[in-house]
Amino acid sequence: MSRLNEENLRIARQIVSRYPKKKSALIPLLHLSQEQNGMVTNEAMEHIAELVEVTPAEVLGTCSFYEMFKRHPVGEYQINICHGISCHLLGAEDVLEHAEKSLGVKEGEITQDGKFSFEGVECIAACTEAPCLQVNYRYVNRVSSDEFDQLVTDLKNGQNTQIPKHGTLAKTRQNIQSEKLAGPSEVENASPPVWLQRNKEDQ
């Protein structure tokens, strides 16, 4: 059962209601389903298609465009090791090789306990901190082999509480007050946004 669960379905409906066109909620809902399952399953995509009234193929088309939506299982902690130019020059290949050795799995595979998976990624825009990596998209800078092992041990033992499990985007949910919602009305009939009125840009 990897469709959205009841709680997430409630959140999903609320997200859909924020947009004048249901289709706009597609990417937020993909995030939601990744948060639930650590990946985006086919069933979830079908469920999202129902919710935003598009075909499953359209959901897949969008979902597969983005690298960070995983359509295959990943570890609870997905480690992205940068091998952009700076990181490459400062030893990214060593980090990758070390990761493979110390985790005991190849790039793209998951450790037996289901905790870790890793892959080499293109530049993650932290060149000053090379070689760097992300664990569930949280940065870890200037990693040496020892520091990598320490990081893995901490995560394994639950000593690192900074990093949530894969799929979690933020610790707090976006909460939009009802009067600030764009509303589900048709775009043509919607009143201009408040900020436009404030800046008198709509005149």
Place this chain on the structure above:
Amino acid sequence: MTEIQQDSDLISVTIDGQEVKVKSGEVLIDACEEAGVDIPRFCYHKRMSQVGMCRMCIVEVDTGRGPSLQPSCMMDVSEGMVIDTQSEEIKKIQDGVLEFLLINHPLDCPVCDKGGECPLQDQTMAYGPGETRFVEEKRHFEKPIPINDNVYLDRERCILCDRCTRFADEVVGDPLIQFIDRGNSTQVNTFPEDPFASYFSGNIVQLCPVGALTAKPYRFKARPWDLEEIESTYPNPLGDRIVVQSSRDQVLRLQGLDSEAVNWGWLSDKDRFSFEAFQSEYRLDNPLVRGGGLNKADKSGTGLVAASWAGAMSIITESLNGADPDRVAVIGGARLTNESQYAWTKLAKGIIGTDHVSADLGDDLQPHVLLGLPRATISEACQPNNTIVLLTPDLKEEYGTLFIRLRDAAKNLGVKIIELSPMRTALSADAAVSLHPLPGEIGNVVQAITTGDIPREVGGISGEDLSLAHSHLKDTNVFVIVSRSSMGQSEEPIIEALTSLQEVDNCRFLPLVRRANTMGALDMGMAPGLLPGRNTLSSGSSVFSDIWPNLPTESGANTKQILQKAADGNIDTLFLLGADPLTDFPDKALAKAALERTNTIISVDLFVTPSVYESDVVLPAASFLEADGSHTNVEGRITSIRQKITPPGTARPDWMIAAEISHRLGHDLGIDTPEDIWEELSSRSAVHGGLDYRKLDHQPDGHLITATGRIPFIPAEERIETRPVDSYAMRLILGRRMFDQGTVTQMSPSLTQLAEKSDLRINQYDFERLGITEGAQVEVTSGGANISISVKVDNRVPRSTALIYSNLEGADPRELLIEGAHSIDIRIDPTVKASA
């Protein structure tokens, strides 16, 4: 020339040094093409939006700021533009673009179906590099994969031009194929386990500029250079223009022909892949007569046995010689070409002397409705800011290319559609107003909309919705597209609606028919009281009396009356021209009784249908692939049908059969070729004036008959009172699907598995109210009849109505029809378990 220069919409541009006049606002690539300069392209298609995916059409454009490189499909022409399509720079770019496209394109041209007609192959030869510099591994995919029952996708060959995905999304609204992944791994694909279930999937095969998409019926059947082709018309009510391609006297493929007026190059799968049926082993290829035992003709025999044409003809002449014309009748003829229809009308009315001739099968609008209302063309209706009122069922199911045209009009031209269908359809989402009046109540609903005299509620429609619809009728041109939307509703409410709509200023109509050439049949006089050229028996008999010796004086019977007469034992000889009353006539019992009582039934058909099986003489006819002629579509557009292959066995064109029978009755029909018919008719039919049969071949849009008013529309006089549905009953809708038990679909191996089984569809609300489980077998009763059928939730069906599709395998909803009722109420009993 002076005339063109005065036109303010023309601007001058310079293309390759030549100054030419082009239409303002036109896309550059089209402007060049019209000026005779061909620009290579892969992604650009004039019936779809521009995307600039392939970069093949890059040209040098100078708008006064010096030459720059621009994709010509993404730029509109402007005054004074200087375009160079031949410069060294451009040649280098074309060479480069092709080199990039070929990086991942496999060079399996020798085994590729597209090889020989492949734009990529052709353009590489013309503009591309002679040799590859690419030594790395190409990308690989499993090849080919089926994306639905008839279309295969080879992703390695795909150059990602976006044509198929654009077509699916923009043109037909079935976005079931998409670009998946990105960058180097981008591929076209469906969602896993969710096939490209589109009624129009064959079009993407025709659109594909490489061999990535292939259709199962054509795969590995021929090389393009072996094909011969001819332009023709598919005999469906819209008269979609086609190209018939054959090799060694076998049709291998039908392609859509881009006709501006009709189908824009598109075809529905039902038509595109149906050519298989006409070449199936089940085609009639020899005359058959009733017989038994030792294959001898025997009137009391139980089966059909092979016979010679002479033997079959002698039985026919025997039954017709000295027969009372009042006891001879002809049903059908809507499948025939105009020419065959004329020949048969002449035989029946002019030689035999009966007026019991009717092409209708009791499920279309009456001739006075089809001929009497001021008619519009599709293109006239699809003009910016018009309003189109739809009194039709789901057009996607029955009139595929019209659906595409209307969808385009609503989405891109600002045409407002007021949909008055019994249920939600594929056009509902794009309609300005989509209302679903209760079956039988449409007359009252339309009256409220046209007059603006809005009640609080009528026919299940609120006053608010009615006012909204009314507002769209003001200050605009109103066009009405109408057909018998559901057999569960009688014709009277529709005539009532049309009577109201007629009052709207300048309102024009496009009445749809169910069978291919019903319009031609009416124009050729295949209805009681009518003669060719929209003459009536009373007004036109003097026109034809010199060549039609035995013209009847009194108007004859329509199909229902013919069958009634036959069932009463008053018909001796009945001709069925491609008609199957047992399957198609709404009153199955009457049709059965009629066929049982009639002495001699003579069928002229392509296949052994249930009615043909009951016949005494069966004559094999030539199909539209095997005979010359012409076709009249619902607009009154006459287009050519051209023979491409020889008929099977001894099958003959229908007109030839009529001429033969006439000859044996001692009369020369005077028809030796289809052309003779036009010579005879042109001087006698004012309607067909100006038509040159020989010129039809050079007119992709055909010849339009514009005359109206010769057969007047008879407005409804009585008003049908609204009839509320009681809370236990449901109002019945009889729908139609694109793929059903129809002969052509069943005889095409590629289509037959697409037909579903019969079921009853109701709204989720009613479903829960009745406490039924999905797929449960229920008993449905109406009047005294009942059928057992399984239930399915379908939220397109409004509350308190129930939908059953006709002519599917399983329960036959015709059992539920009540003679003379304007609408049918059914009761669903979920507690009765199916006995079978």
